[in-house]
């Protein structure tokens with residue numbers, strides 16, 4: 137493949153499929169980052185604050201409904217994903233996996249999960265023989281995704297993996313290879329691909345609603361409260377990589393890709409880690425990058441764990457501007473399109489994104505339909521994250537192949 141704009145577009149349109157399995161030995165977040173904590177292990181945690189559990193409500197299930205085992209009963213699984221199974225057409229919670237026995241009991245009772253379908257991390261391998269479980273939903277800290285996705289494939293299950301897919305492109309490649317070996321499907325839970333505002337934005341950009349794209353700006357930030365690597369996995373390098381970019385900035389990275397429909401050919405970047413702040417003993421506080429696309433468009437991405445909240449995306453073209461603020465939240469999206477006239481767009485309820493991604497994966501499993509956010513897309517994004525950190529670490533502009541691999 138030659139390094140042309142056509143190749144990059146073709147690569148984007150294929151969702152990053154067909155990547156060579158060769159392993160890129162790039163640094164992820166070396167340089168300014170402190171020594172990582174020891175290799176992480178899956179261990180049970182306290183019930184997240186504010187978790188509300190439903191009363192069990194039996195419901196009719198389609199005979200082809202896909203049974204999911206939810207792995208890791210943390211804040212996102214309990215507060216966002218598990219309640220949304222009730223809104224799906226053909227997905228249900230068949231099993232739960234946790235390192236906290238009390239949580240297994242309370243959550244299992246609330247969701248009507250049979251006692252013999254409540255697993256600890258130690259007895260996870262038994263899930264292979266559990267015919268009620270078709271797929272595993274991995275909602276563990278990121279540094280544990282690779283291990284547990286590979287274990288789920290070894291148990292013969294399909295896998296829906298939370299974002300980001302892993303902490304390195306090498307781990308993504310191992311996960312994809314494990315899925316292929318097992319003959320099972322892998323999807324990354326990039327919910328914005330199933331959310332009406334972002335779906336509409338993708339279509340508007342394809343229809344050139346702002347003319348030719350020239351400038352893209354994305355910002356994802358919030359101010360993290362007091363924390364350190366022992367108390368909050370999001371500040372641990374072993375579990376969270378470089379920090380805000382993998383966790384929150386990845387939404388801006390994704391937006392920049394699906395709004396332009398291109399892969400960048402050059403990336404420059406900077407990352408900052410203050411000294412003496414326990415939150416940033418192992419991770420960065422801010423990461424900013426500047427991308428150039430083959431079309432000549434440029435993008436500026438910024439993400440931070442230490443500045444006031446924002447979740448923003450804007451595309452400025454030759455004929456107008458599309459502004460999304462917030463851009464990729466759970467709810468409350470706004471979108472304005474400014475051309476010869478200004479319009480506020482309200483394409484649908486963002487709420488549907490959670491259930492829609494579950495039904496999408498269920499359709500892929502039952503009907504063989506293509507996955508919009510496959511493992512190859514997660515791998516592509518990790519390559520870009522590695523390029524951003526390499527550019528920041530070395531203070532140079534990194535050139536990229538159409539599949540996101542660094543050229544030097």
Ligand SMILES: NC(=O)c1ccc[n+]([C@@H]2O[C@H](COP(=O)([O-])OP(=O)(O)OC[C@H]3O[C@@H](n4cnc5c(N)ncnc54)[C@H](OP(=O)(O)O)[C@@H]3O)[C@@H](O)[C@H]2O)c1
Pocket residue numbers: 176177178179180181182184208209210211212213233234235236239275276277278280298299300325327369383
């Ligand atoms: N798509 C989205 O919008 C979105 C939003 C938020 C988070 N996420 C993703 O979801 C995943 C989980 O995030 P979260 O916010 O739910 O985290 P969280 O509240 O901290 O929950 C993580 C859970 O993982 C389990 N776990 C196992 N080993 C652990 C360890 N060594 N340290 C910490 N937890 C451990 C625990 O469950 P048990 O106690 O049951 O074992 C814990 O409650 C991450 O990949 C994150 O990026 C996605």
